[in-house]
Amino acid sequence: MQSFMLKRINNMNMRDKLILMLIVSVLIPIMIVGIFLTYELRENAILDAVDQSLTNVERVKKRTAEVLKVPIYISDGLQFDQQLSTLANTQFKSTYQVVNAYRDYDKFSYYLQYYPEISKIRLYMDNPTLINNWDFIPADAEIKKRQWFQAAEKEAGYIRWFYTQDETKNDQPYLSLVRRINFLDYNTFGMLVITINPSQLNWILNQEAFLTMLIDDNNTVVASNQKNKIGKQLNHLIDNMKEKESSIYEGVLEGEPSQIIMDDLFPEQSENQLKIVSISANKEIVKDANSLSLFGISVTIAGFFAAMLIIILVSNLFTKRLSNLGTQINNVSKGDLNTQIVIDGNDEIGQLSHQFNEMVANLRQLIDQVHETNRQKNILQLSQNESKFKMMASQINPHFLFNTLESIRMKAHIEGVNEVADVVKRLGKLMRKSLEVGRSKIPLWDEIETVRCYLEIQQFRYKDRLVYELDIDPDSKNILVNPLTIQPLVENAVIHGLDNKETGGKVVVLTKVSGCYVQVTVTDNGIGIEDKRLEEILQFINEEDEGIRIGLRNVHQRQVLTYGKRCGLQITSKKGTGTCIQFMIPLEEEVRCLK
Numbered sequence: 001m002q003s004f005m006l007k008r009i010n011n012m013n014m015r016d017k018l019i020l021m022l023i024v025s026v027l028i029p030i031m032i033v034g035i036f037l038t039y040e041l042r043e044n045a046i047l048d049a050v051d052q053s054l055t056n057v058e059r060v061k062k063r064t065a066e067v068l069k070v071p072i073y074i075s076d077g078l079q080f081d082q083q084l085s086t087l088a089n090t091q092f093k094s095t096y097q098v099v100n101a102y103r104d105y106d107k108f109s110y111y112l113q114y115y116p117e118i119s120k121i122r123l124y125m126d127n128p129t130l131i132n133n134w135d136f137i138p139a140d141a142e143i144k145k146r147q148w149f150q151a152a153e154k155e156a157g158y159i160r161w162f163y164t165q166d167e168t169k170n171d172q173p174y175l176s177l178v179r180r181i182n183f184l185d186y187n188t189f190g191m192l193v194i195t196i197n198p199s200q201l202n203w204i205l206n207q208e209a210f211l212t213m214l215i216d217d218n219n220t221v222v223a224s225n226q227k228n229k230i231g232k233q234l235n236h237l238i239d240n241m242k243e244k245e246s247s248i249y250e251g252v253l254e255g256e257p258s259q260i261i262m263d264d265l266f267p268e269q270s271e272n273q274l275k276i277v278s279i280s281a282n283k284e285i286v287k288d289a290n291s292l293s294l295f296g297i298s299v300t301i302a303g304f305f306a307a308m309l310i311i312i313l314v315s316n317l318f319t320k321r322l323s324n325l326g327t328q329i330n331n332v333s334k335g336d337l338n339t340q341i342v343i344d345g346n347d348e349i350g351q352l353s354h355q356f357n358e359m360v361a362n363l364r365q366l367i368d369q370v371h372e373t374n375r376q377k378n379i380l381q382l383s384q385n386e387s388k389f390k391m392m393a394s395q396i397n398p399h400f401l402f403n404t405l406e407s408i409r410m411k412a413h414i415e416g417v418n419e420v421a422d423v424v425k426r427l428g429k430l431m432r433k434s435l436e437v438g439r440s441k442i443p444l445w446d447e448i449e450t451v452r453c454y455l456e457i458q459q460f461r462y463k464d465r466l467v468y469e470l471d472i473d474p475d476s477k478n479i480l481v482n483p484l485t486i487q488p489l490v491e492n493a494v495i496h497g498l499d500n501k502e503t504g505g506k507v508v509v510l511t512k513v514s515g516c517y518v519q520v521t522v523t524d525n526g527i528g529i530e531d532k533r534l535e536e537i538l539q540f541i542n543e544e545d546e547g548i549r550i551g552l553r554n555v556h557q558r559q560v561l562t563y564g565k566r567c568g569l570q571i572t573s574k575k576g577t578g579t580c581i582q583f584m585i586p587l588e589e590e591v592r593c594l595k
Contacts, residue, residue: 013319018311026307030300046259046282049210050248053261053278056208057247061265061276063204064214068267070117071177071194072159078192079157079181081107084123088136089186092129099131108135120168120195123181124149126188134168139191149191152178156189158271163222163231166195173231174198175214175222198223208278211253215275222274234277256281329356441480444511444518444585448472450487451509458494466498468507475513481585482558488551489522489569489581497526497579517567518585529573538571552581559583 078084087105092098108121124139132138143149148162160178165171177194201223205212214223219234229237241251241260249260258281265274448470455468490507498505510521529537541556556569563586573579 018314019308022307022311027300049280050259050261053210053259053280054247054263056210056212057261057263057276057278060204060208060212060214060278061263064201064265064274064276065267067117067196067200067204068161068177070115071196072268074111074115074118074121074194075159075177075179075181075192078107079179083107085183085185088123088125088127088130088190089183089188090129091127095131098129102131102133102136117197117200118194119174119197120166120193122168122193122195124191124193126190137167148176148178152180152191153189155271156180156182157269159267159269160271161216161267161274163216163218163220164193169195173222175201175216210278210280213277213279215277217272217274238279251279253279253281256283258282442483443477444479444481445472445477447481447483447486448477448509448511450484451490454487454490455494455507462494462498462505465501465503466494466505466507469509471508471510473512473518476511476518479513479518479585479587482562485555485558485583486520486522488555492551493522493524493526493579493581497524497528501526513587516587518587520583520585522581523578525578528575528577528579529571530575534571534573541569555583 083105084107087101090097090101092101111121112118120134122135122137124137124143126139126144128138130136130138137143139149144153146164148160148164151162152158152160157180161175162178163173163175164178165173166176175196175198177192177196179192179194180189181192182189201214202225205214205223205225208225211229212225213221213229213234215234216222221229221232221234221237224230235241238251238253238258238260241249243249247261247263249262251258251260253260258279261278263276265276267274452470455466459466459468486509490509493507494505498507504525506525508521508523510519510523512519512521537552541553543553552569552571560568563584567584567586570582571579
């Protein structure tokens with residue numbers, strides 16, 4: 001199938017290929033992206049609307065709470081109003097006394113005058129001598145049966161909110177604060193009702209773009225920025241309401257799927273709660289997103305046809321130039337290397353013609369160079385044979401040297417000069433060890449044996465002026481180290497530290513396994529190093545140099561390259577006392593963690 005499709009594509013002309021490329025690489029991806037973006041735009045629009053509704057609800061909640069604080073504050077003041085307590089509990093003997101008492105008490109009118117958040121204050125009192133002036137209302141049996149009266153009567157001092165009828169205003173329902181006020185001096189109580197000014201609530205809700213409502217705990221709409229919703233039950237307005245997450249619901253309002261935000265409002269000292277509800281229809285939310293998607297589709301279709309027209313025109317130009325190029329290439333393929341391809345322009349086709357001309361010129365040069373190459377090949381072969389011969393000779397030289405040293409040792413042994421024979425033997429062993437520096441790592445014990453050979457040779461030279469001590473931790477013997485790591489340090493101690501010391505020269509080599517590494521220490525009691533010279537040495541061994549690296553610098557940089565800076569040489573010295581050189585060799589499983 002794949003080969004069939006590839007064959008069909010290869011057989012298509014340039015124009016059809018470009019149109020196919022436009023459809024596959026532009027139109028189809030744009031359609032997929034358009035569908036995805038339309039979906040994302042709708043979802044983002046809904047999410048933005050939900051976020052905006054949450055913000056709006058929080059704002060309405062705060063503003064409504066500020067309005068409700070006013071009747072709460074007034075009820076707190078009236079609860080401890082001694083004049084109100086006396087008026088409500090006095091058993092009046094005449095209408096004249098009642099009227100005078102009402103005239104002397106002006107708190108209700110004062111609050112109504114200075115607090116626009118409330119529209120009415122009334123007190124229901126079980127005192128038959130009172131006269132109903134719509135401020136003070138005798139609580140008869142019918143009033144005491146009302147649901148709001150009985151609910152507030154059970155909880156002394158607590159505030160309840162009811163959407164209840166106001167008989168002072170043609171029995172129109174209003175959101176009201178209801179609170180039982182106890183008159184302790186008389187062991188009686190009255191029922192205080194403070195009606196919220198609906199215009200205040202409507203003003204708050206009318207600031208919102210979406211449908212926003214204030215709901216009591218009976219799910220009755222007590223205020224709304226759409227008046228036809230006031231007084232209705234929330235469950236009658238919304239169908240199939242389902243909770244998506246905290247405070248966010250989905251439902252159907254008047255046949256339209258909608259997003260619903262519902263948040264609780266708990267006024268201070270209140271026994272029951274109110275709710276702020278914001279509803280936004282999905283079709284209104286995604287209206288702008290749908291318009292944008294339709295506009296995008298229109299632009300895409302127009303762009304597609306414009307691109308197709310351009311492709312047809314451009315493909316004709318390409319076809320003509322490619323045909324000219326093919327004719328010239330055909331001439332070259334027949335062996336005419338003097339042909340020049342002439343194509344106008346500096347685009348890819350023009351560059352291809354220039355490059356093809358260069359290729360033809362290079363072919364002519366290559367033909368001329370073939371004979372020269374063959375001649376030089378013979379010369380190179382002779383040079384390689386000579387190099388191989390020298391390499392084989394360099395391998396013979398060390399063996400000749402070892403054989404010569406062995407002959408000298410045997411001669412000294414036959415002559416009875418056993419000390420010289422022993423030194424020659426150790427010298428040969430030391431030189432053989434030195435040739436292993438290019439090998440892979442060796443056990444630490446082999447390196448110690450090299451050190452031992454070197455020190456015994458030096459004892460032959462210095463006699464009693466040099467003693468040495470090898471304190472090797474048995475657990476460190478098989479640790480792998482770079483060849484010639486410790487011996488150059490010992491050599492440095494003998495030559496530079498003890499050479500000028502007449503007696504008592506001592507070199508100590510110490511290894512100790514500690515934690516995840518082996519600590520190697522080379523100590524001498526020689527002449528030491530001055531501070532300035534020590535500083536120069538430390539700077540020298542840390543310099544990056546592609547030249548020859550010998551002695552301390554060689555050891556230090558091999559340690560750093562193998563294990564990292566932490567395992568480099570640490571040198572301490574004191575003039576006239578001696579020198580101490582330390583470095584670490586990580587255990588095999590700890591090498592990575594120490595780098």
